Each structure stands twice: as C-alpha cells, then as structure tokens.
Amino acid sequence: MKMTLTSLAVGLLLAGPAVYAQGPRNEPVQPIPAAEVSDAAMAELGKKLFFDPRLSRSGFISCNSCHNLSMGGTDNLKTSIGHNWQQGPINSPTVLNSSLNLAQFWDGRAADLKEQAGGPIANPGEMAFTHELAIGVLQSIPGYVSEFETVFGQSELDIDMVTDAIAAFEETLVTPDSPFDQWLKGDDNALSAQALAGYQLFKQSGCVACHNGPNLGGTSFQKMGVVEPYQSDSDAIGRAAVTGKDADRFTFKVPTLRNVELTYPYFHDGEAATLEEAVDIMGRLQLGRVYSNQEVSQIVAFLKSLTGEQPRFELPILPPSTNQTPAPEPFG
C-alpha cells in the first residue's frame, strides 16, 4: 500500500504544471494569472447578483444578459439591448479578465469593477432601475439578507455591499492557459507556425504598442483613428465625455484581445463583424499599414490563440422573492 501511495504521489508530481527548460519568455505580453479568490463567500454572493434580473426594473435584464458568460462575457451584438428594447449606444465589452484593465467602460468613466457594477443598474437605457429600488428588492428576500449578513456582518443592505460582491465575482472571471499563454510559459509546441508568425508581425508592426500587458490591452486610452479618421455612425465620443477635453475625442480604452475569437463583433460600435475586418481596419487607421491577406490570416491565427479556459461554475439558484418583494415593472 505504501508503495502504491508513493507511485501515486510521483504520478501527481509528473502531472503538475509543466516546467520548461527555457522558462517564461521575456515578452511585452504576460500570461493571465489564475484568479486569486480572497473571499469565496462574497464571490458566490456576487455570482447570484450577477445572474439576478431583479436588479433591473423589468425583472428581465441581469448583468449576464449583456455580459453573457456562456458567450465570452459579451452579448455578441453590435450594441446592447436595454430596458424596453432600447438600443444601447456602445458595444458591450467583455467582463472576462476585466479586473486587469486600468479602468472600466470604453471611456474609462469607472475607476474599477465596483464602480462599474453600479452603473448599468441605474442607467435608464440599460437596467433602468435605481440603487434604492434594487436594495429594496434584495432587502425583502430573506435568502439574500442572510447571505449578506454572513459575508458583510450586517443585515442592512446597501449598494456598496452589492457592488463589492459583484466585483468580487467578476475578479474570478479570468481565462488562463490559452495556447498563447502556454507558449509564453515556454511550450514551443503550443502555437502553430502561422500563429507564431502572426505574433511576430503583431509585435513588429506596432499592434503591441497598445495591446500589451497580460490583457493585451486595457493599459491605456488611445485615439480610434490615428492615421486616418474612423468613420462611424456612433455618437460615442470616448474619453472626452469624461475629461471634457477636445483632445480626448474618439479616445477609448484599448480593449483586451483576450478571447477575442468569442467577443465579436468588434470596436466600440460593433461595426467590424470579423477578426479579419478588424485587423485590416486597425492596420490602416492606427498604423498606416495595409496588411496582405496572408498577414491578416497570420494575425488572426495569433488572435485565436488568445482564447483561454472559460470560467466554469454551477448556474446559481436564486433565493425566491416574498410577498413583501416589490413586483418588477416590465411594461410600466
């Protein structure tokens, strides 16, 4: 028996994380770190809230409606559908790996995930509720009250507790171990020759100047349309809406390229339907470079190597409303 146990232990060691002779590569992109869950109970509560449409006026729209975790943390629509089927002004960015961004929203108007989480709840074009009404709903649900009490030590709910919990859940939504990350960690066989050529071109032609760091983006605000102006019907003016500076017009947070194969369509207006189209437009507008079809294919092969392990978890079961819970008003 002792021998069997020893064999087992050796087997487990052999199956552990691969260690490569050359070690991690020195690149302008770093592997996505695995999620560090500092408060599992808070993240579990946040998961329920993330999936709960009762945070919206209609009782129909949850965080997951537009940041669908079955679909790369997006809705895969050009722009999102809000309360009463309002057409949103902007493409819904992925929630995956969003904790790695320097700020939240395309214009960076929220400093962090906690600040972001309160936005859509109270936005008349999105969930169309108020923080007060949302708290009133949650406070009426004993299943929530007891869980908030366990996590926060108090049974009087407020919006800070709600957004703390949602942010704690969102911090778990990282996607490690993409083929590209395996390559970054030293596995020469993790990338195809075409994807590797695409990465070299991505670096050499300047994409990496903005799409860098572990999230391949999310580290700066940049103008959309550097060499040529970007033509769009979108009203979004980007960072200027936050700073009030004319120089910031059409300046947006550089989006992450992680899982970009899953987060179509592309750009803040969602007007690029395919990766090929997005790469072509980015090359011309941002870098003044027309990529050949072969070069576009190489970069797209690289981009597809950025799809990591998607967060896997049980669909949460939500605590039921009670006779005291205000009814949703989908058509009111």
Added chain:
Amino acid sequence: MKMTLTSLAVGLLLAGPAVYAQGPRNEPVQPIPAAEVSDAAMAELGKKLFFDPRLSRSGFISCNSCHNLSMGGTDNLKTSIGHNWQQGPINSPTVLNSSLNLAQFWDGRAADLKEQAGGPIANPGEMAFTHELAIGVLQSIPGYVSEFETVFGQSELDIDMVTDAIAAFEETLVTPDSPFDQWLKGDDNALSAQALAGYQLFKQSGCVACHNGPNLGGTSFQKMGVVEPYQSDSDAIGRAAVTGKDADRFTFKVPTLRNVELTYPYFHDGEAATLEEAVDIMGRLQLGRVYSNQEVSQIVAFLKSLTGEQPRFELPILPPSTNQTPAPEPFG
C-alpha cells in the same frame, strides 16, 4: 486497511436512501422520480441550445430567458417579454418537471416537449425567428455541427434534431426530494404540523381532484372559474383555441404545484401575486369555498413543502459563431 474499507462501506450503506418502516404512503400524489437520462450527450447538447440566444432573431432571447433555471424555470413576470419587448399573452409556465404533463402550453397545443420546443423559436411575439434561419445559424457553427454529428450521426442539421435535443435536456429538469416527497416516502418528520394540516385540507376540500399525480397537476384540462367566472383582462381563451369548441373556453391545463413557491406570479394571466391570493381565489372560484386565513396559511405551508432539489449543472459554454454565421437582427 481492510477494516477501514469495511467501515467505509457500512458508512455508505447507512448514508443511502432512507428506508422507513411504513414504506411509501398510498396518496393521490406520488413522489417525483429522479431523472432518467437515456442519452447524456444529447441532453448536454440540448442544454447548450436551451441557453443559446442565437436561436432568436435578436440574438438576445434564449429558452432560459423565460424559463430561467435560476428562478424555478420561469421568468417570474406576469406575462413574458418577447422580441422587441412585446408583451406576451400568457404567464410563462415552469419548465421544471414539465415532462410529467399530459401536454405542453397552457392550452395543451403541443403534445410533448419536443413539439413545444419549436414553438417559441418561430413565434413572432417570442423569439421571432424561423426554424430555417435557426438551422442556418447552427449549421454555420462547427462546434455545434460536430456535436450534432456525434449525437445524431449526421452533420446536416434539421429542426427535429434541435427539438429532440432540447426536449432531452428538459427531461432532466426534475426536482425530487422535496419535503413533501420525503413525507410521501414515509418520513414523518419531513412536514411541519401546519403543512400536514394543509395537505389534509388540500385533499378534503377538493384541490387534489385536479392537482394530483406526481406533478400535482398537468394531468387534465379544467375550466378556470367553475363556481364563479374568473375575471381577467387576458385574451387567452384556453383549450378552445385548440379544439375550436365553445365548451373549452377558459379551460386550461392544470398547472403543476411543484416548486410553486418559486414560480410566482400565478395563473395563466399571472394576476395572483402571492400564494395566499392564489389559494383564496382557487377556493372560491373552483370549489365554492371561502378558506379562513388559518386554512390559507396551512395550505400555503403545504405548497411550500413542494419545493424540490433544483437541477444543478455547469453553465454551458457555447461554441462561437464564425464569419459564415448570419448576424442577429435585434433592431432590424
């Protein structure tokens, strides 16, 4: 070591299903049987389809939108929200245990789950798509095509395969082991005295005449408003829409009472907000009986004992669309 294993085996036996001296009770309600999954791969595929909003014209509405498995398999709205925020004509019935019903939809117009599953996809007021367009979308997604090929042995998709798979998933959505079922199986301690009094009253006063069988309903069509007519703004005429018979006006499939604590609001028009209200109205309109407050409380305590184990599973990750996938048209 051998002794430890033996102790373990005894422990497992002791932790197995409880066997009570008196055995199963002879009642007009039977326990929910555990799901028998005949084809796990088909049910897995069906789960993905159930959660996939690309089966709708907008790319926003999935089966789970109105039969939300986080919320008792319903949307907890009076009537549902369809494409372009259309107000649905009827309350969304729970998908939980729906395989136990004699037919599907309130008016029973679908014979089974497979026939039901095709309905909302093509209903202009719900998902507003067509079966042909839905198949076109799925056929363009290699992740789906290979999974259909594994399950059905062919890579040419059709709507029959889609609805077979969705029905196979829905057949797994049963909720065994409610407190009432534990009592039915012989556990005298599973029900409170109040809930037991409620069940006795439920039987004696006639509720069980319609709400019987393992699903406490779903075994017959009955008129809503037997003793007094039911007052409603709803246009739904019930079974008459299927049979064309005047005698079937306002005749509906008797809804299941399983998990009724989770499936608020109640009736085909969703106009009863609470269980107390629903019990009171049912007593007066169907039985000509005015329950006292105490009696209502007893029946409600019994109804709350019908909440079973909710289906627990991992949120499915959907295969991504490709450049060939037709784009959704949320605002078109």
